[in-house]
Amino acid sequence: MYCAGCGRPPAECPGCLPPLDPPRHCHECGRRLRVLVTPGGWTARCREHGEQVSERQT
């Protein structure tokens, strides 16, 4: 699993994603994600591994 904050492999980063950030990098390949943040949630798309969607914030 790559770090969702910086995209480095786990041996190089144990996890640096700030607590109120959506993922910036794909867990599976470390690529940067296209992130859409809306008032009620977020979606993050990797061009190789598809889309992650947040739980709806209510």
Added chain:
Amino acid sequence: MTDRQLIAAAGAALLDEHRDLTAGELLALAALPDAQVPALAALAHEVRVARNGTTVELEGILSAKTGGCPEDCSFCSQSARFDSPVLATPFLDRDEVLRAARETAEVGATEFCLVLAIRGPDERTLRRLEELVPLVAEETGLQVAVSAGILTDEQAARLAAAGTHRYNHNLETARSFFGRIVTTHTWDERFETCRTVRRHGMELCCGALLGMGESTDQRIELLEQLRAVDPAEVPLNFLNPRPGTPLGDRALVEPIDAIRWIALFRLALPEVILRYAGGREVTLRELQALGMTAGINALIVGNYLTTLGRSPDQDLAMLDDLRMPIGALSKAI
């Protein structure tokens, strides 16, 4: 004067004499010890209620065009000049914008701001905004605000004609400190856009960002400069240091100091819509409700442009507990 007399004198000036506090008076209040901050906050709340009532305005914001910005604002993860993890994405399509606006309306918000990470709009961008502003208003019933950087006179006229309710353009910080934070445009350019917005009849939303290394004197200077542009709304941001930006390693503003400055903003700008904006969750932590009784009368609800906020339900519960009704605000006359 004792601390208590200082606060009482400020109260008399604002509530009895109906005059603005001077820079000297604000500086003296800024120097009060931490133990006096709750008393300062209580006065700010009294002023807010007297001038603006208890209503709180909710707004949703959307980064409609993210990253790749040519400007070098040192606090911003969307500048193309920094090694930020935020990936640049083009202008969202209309369905994505409408979905975000509907999410905003569902929580009871009355305002929705389309934000673009650009120096200023080109012709194509302006046409998209002219299409989206009336569309969002019609589809959701929300008042639509826009934040698209530096405007020419003609661009401001077109956005106003499209129905833009409020235009956001932050001064961010004092003129004397601005050059330490941004080099690709000047404070004076921002000031001029603020004046242009007012001239074309849109409400001006002009915010501040505290915690970038500015001095107390410079915060007071900023308050006087905000008075000069006479905004309807002031969104008050606290620096949330972003990885990869020049300010990425700065410390957060201390919670009690954040409350102090919320109160000072209210006392300096008694009639503005003073909105909780970015950085409040990480800065204030458990003191967020205290800000609501220190002068704040508006919130950005839900998420921010590239970062997450707390859930709208938490804010709605907080306002219910405080017996503060939700509604639209306009600057008190």
